[in-house]
Amino acid sequence: MRRFAALGLVLLTTACGATVAQEQGGVTTTVTNCGQEVSYRTPTRVVTNDTGITELMFALGLADRVVGYVVGPGQHRDVETSPWKADFDRVPKLAERISKEVVQGAGADLVFAGWNYGFSESTGLTPDSLRDLGVATYQLTEACRNGVGKQRGIMPPLEALYTDLRNLGRIFGVSDRAERLVAEYQAQVARAAELMAGRPRPRVFLYDSGLDQPFTSGRNAAPQDIIGHAGGDNIFGDLDDSWTTVGWEAVVARDPEVVLINDYADGDADTPQQKEAFLRSYPPLAGVTAVREGRFFALPYAALVEGPRNPAAIEALARYLAGA
Structure with missing residues (x-):
């Protein structure tokens, strides 16, 4: 990926650590993406x-x-x-x-x-x-493979978001805007965390999809930090993977107190209401605390995958948990 000597480039090192090469006809920037140094012409x-x-x-x-x-x-x-x-x-x-x-x-x-x-x-x-x-x-950094089969995730999800914003800022020459966004998001996350400060942390199950087996979030997908910074605990936060499939038996055993529903059409259910109806009607879940007490909260798909809606999702979930 690095052919700078052959191209006769002038190398500059920016304050944020990216290598920038000026050449005739454009700029080449090198960033670390999924553990590899990669060079980009703008x-x-x-x-x-x-x-x-x-x-x-x-x-x-x-x-x-x-x-x-x-x-x-x-x-x-x-x-x-x-x-x-x-x-x-x-x-x-x-x-x-x-x-x-x-x-x-x-x-x-x-x-x-x-x-x-x-x-x-x-x-x-x-x-x-x-x-x-x-x-x-x-x-996308959230989805980087970590070297164990096809498992994904190499850093905490919010760190992945900030990493991508900064890398893209360098690649496209908008680092100032990237840093402003990171600072705004970090401040929003900190404010949201105050809503549940000192309160008990509820166990939260992220339900994405699946009837025979649920698709959910391990510790490397965005819901891990959305739930955690909102004041809850992801019941599958011990899984070293991103989005992954588990068994209903494991959901029952971990007894979530809140179900966070991913709002997107998945082929089995088109709306959060349909997903909630399935969870309420599925006999093995009848004794689960969240189902028994009717504690369901939905967020859009784009808020639950890595992206700029993550900080607002943390705040929205924190407000729900604080008032639930």
């Missing part, structure tokens, strides 16, 4: 996959660099309710599933996605396959 035609990833670009004021975005059909409510709805309206939606054909058709010079957020060996769309096509990639 991208101008970015394809993003997923709402949270797209909103990271929009929050940084980079809508003009996004040539198109890809979101699945279950995320339409996120787009309609997004704080960056005007950017979603202005930037073309390319498809509901990302592929090499979509990327090439858009003339992309960078794809911003992540493992299970668009990148997958089963579809053949990977950072390696795109590099073979001459297209650079930036991987």
Whole structure:
């Protein structure tokens, strides 16, 4: 990835630690992404996959660099309710599933996605396959693989959010804006934490989807820090993985006091109300405290995956827990 000597570049080291190389026709910046040093010429035609990833670009004021975005059909409510709805309206939606054909058709010079957020060996769309096509990639830090099979997550989720904001700020030359966002988000998280200060920490189960087996969050996905900083404890926070499947027996054994529902259409249920109805009617859960007491709270999908809605999600959940 590092061909600076051959290109005859002038290297500069920024105060934030990124290496910037000035060359004829553009700027090259090197950042650490998923544990690897990766060099980027400043991208101008970015394809993003997923709402949270797209909103990271929009929050940084980079809508003009996004040539198109890809979101699945279950995320339409996120787009309609997004704080960056005007950017979603202005930037073309390319498809509901990302592929090499979509990327090439858009003339992309960078794809911003992540493992299970668009990148997958089963579809053949990977950072390696795109590099073979001459297209650079930036991987969502929340979804970085940690070296154990296909498990994901290499740092706490909020740290992953701040890392991506800072890396993208360096790559696109908007570090000042990135640092302002990080400071704002850290302050918002600190204020939210005060709402539950000194109170008992309820056990919280993140229910994403699944009837036979629930899909939930381990300690490396955004809900871990959303729940934790809101004043609760993720009942599956001991799992060294990101989004993962568990068994209903484990949910029952850990007896959550609150269920946090991921609001997106998953094929089994299209609304939080349908998901709640299933949980209330599923006999094995009848004795679980959250079900028995009717303590359900829903947040949008884009608030529960890594993205700029995470701090507001922490505040919203903290207010619910404090008043529940």
